[in-house]
Amino acid sequence: MSGKNRTVADIVAVCQEMYEDLNFNYARKWKAAQAGRKVIGFLPVYSPLEIIHAAGCLPLGIFGGGDAMEVIHGDAYYQSYICRIPRSTIELGVTNRLDFVDGMVFPFVCDVIRNLSGMWKIMFPNVWSKFFDTPQNFDSSIGGTYYVQELKEFKEGLEHVTGRTISDDDIRRSTKLYNENRRLVREVYAFRAKQPWLAPTSEVYVLMRAGLMMDVEEHNQMLKDYMAAAAAEDRPKRDNVRIAIFGSFCEQPPLNLIKSIEMAGCYIVDDDYSLNNRFLTVDVPTDGDPLEALSETYLKHSVETSCKYVPVEEDKGKFHIAAVKASGAEGVIYATPSFCDPALLDRPMVCHRLSDAGIPYIAFKYAENSGQMQPIREQAGTFADSIKLWS
């Protein structure tokens, strides 16, 4: 699928197709291509994909069903006041769209995803399902000791699924590939922040989503190809404002919502969409113990997001303010899924800090199947105008 002369349109078409494919045909074909291959699904926000890759498995990002899937069975499992991602994930499961998946990882995000891990055990007893609990204590000797052992148990679970031993060198090799992936992702983000008219977020978003569903080496090549192709595009620079999106780290907005924000006069220059590939902010060391390296990087060099405790009160929101400054954003749209405890409980705190730092913001809620974009366009457009006029 890679090629030096691919255009932006070619690359985006491939990504868009993967993004829209709720039968996960790429992953099915990947699995069928070689006997014994396994696919491990993972939900937002963070899982150590290196270890899944080191086990010879394809990590497959499961971000719910989006706006294209009608949820029929999934609604029977949840009350009206629960967000949509667990119900559409269940819909994917009960409609056999995930029948080829050998394991599911439910990282710590909130109580809903946490409880979904147990529901999966009941519904799909033959699928290895793992609740992956990252530490909230960030001291190497306390949270780190705990986390290294959790990573060992995670590795052992995958060994059980695959029937193969995962060596330290296997993890190191995979870590190198994921380091490259993270570096390239950061480069794409920096490229977009610098010239957002060349890399609209409606493209970057599907590029990232597809990357969480495909082989990492293939995605690495694709990221390079995209940057080369995008840099060669002749796209006009518009009189848009530059905004950052926060609060969208778990249930994802429909692509039309992203497009609507852009059409309303906003360049999205930073975001926390499908955060997995940016969760660790530096390279994971590839010398020494690979699990300790993963642990230390998580403890010391990972993003601030709502599912992580911020130990020092003064640090709350610092990450967001730094991200706004680094990306040159002029304002923030705090866009969060309805009924999302982490984002909604964090919202007043993060927004206070933005306000204190003189960063304008607006906030609204969405669902992955939100259909009415006119209010979003109006709100984002008004926000853009207000920044142009008064900031």
Place this chain on the structure above:
Amino acid sequence: MSKPEAIKEASMEMQKQMIARNYDAITSKHETGRKVSSTFVPGNLNELLMCFDIVNNLPEINAIQAGMRKASGGYIMEAEKTGHSEDVCTYVKCDIGQMTKGNIAPNGKPYPNPDVLMLSYTGCYTFMKWFELLREEYKCPTLMLHVPYEGDGHSTQNMRDYIVKQLKEVVIPGLEQVSGVKFDIDRLRQYLRASAKAEDDLVWCLEQGKKKPSPIDAYFGGVYYIGPIFTAFRGTEDAVKYYEMLRAEVQGRIENHQGPLTPEGTYFNDQKYRLIVEGPPNWTNFREFWKMFYDEGAIVVASSYTKVGGLYDRGFRHDPDNPLESLADYCLGCYTNLNLPTRVDLLAEYVEEYEADGLLINSIKSCNSFSAGQLMIMKEVERKTGRPGAFIETDLVDPRYFSAANVKNRLESYFQMIEQKRRGGGSKTVAA
């Protein structure tokens, strides 16, 4: 016209006095010089706090108090006005709204600012954000104790070691610093010994729900029975005495073949339906809610809410010989820290052990920790036991989400379904 005063047993009066003394201890901290901590019910480290002479204030309980006094609705709306979402936990919003309204304790005196936020993060994500929010207001030290979730249905040595290490290296030094009191592990052992004694009596009382008629109501009465152990009194001699008194009362009812005392002062002897209830109660309309049950002859013989502060009936006891490890095990084993399959198994066991007619779920809008997955819990428990389940929806302390007519209708349908089942009608179970 105001409702008549609820008739209370001696143990309830004793508990009321204990709670009143604790509120007085909290609100008089400036006079006494005692330090005050805020903390949560699940994973409550009361014995440890007592080792530092720290008074234990529980925002969840304050929210319940506000709910029962019909004050919570106003507090919640106050918090929503300041940017807190209508979607999130109403305990949090009640607490925050109360702050903006003078933060008055039930004794009429203002709550002082806490000296430490003891963030025992057990079984509920919201706890973490709640105390991040309070920390912004109070600017006091926050001690985080991360209790991993039992995702695979059991705790591990790694989880236990992690908690013990946090206790040794974060919580205890932090409490020493706040209080100026040096930690004495023998003092902790002494409190844990008292805890275990009270826990024995609590378990005895809860297990009497197996009798017919049941001398207890394990939900509406149960919230009183668990009060001292789940809050600021576990490890105290007061709690030991309370549970001795409670046990004697329950024993007396057994001897007289009596059911529990209702708030109207009558013994609930005519028990037609025996229920297991999952989920917390509604607090804003607590008596009205309770009355819907006893008016229909429904007694709750066991509940999961009485396990949020520990599953003592499954054998756990605080252990003075392994004090910190025992606190770790306690935190790990609280009900909402158990995975869904474990919760299903526990509830199905209760249905069988307590010879219940079925499982009723009171699903709470505010509480995803409890509520997410409850529809599956109901189906699974029905499947395992062959007895019908039912589902009602209310909230903790937001009166906007208590619809009496709706709840009553569903309960009546459920009782009809149980009747039908008893008559042998209907081959399959359907949720109300």
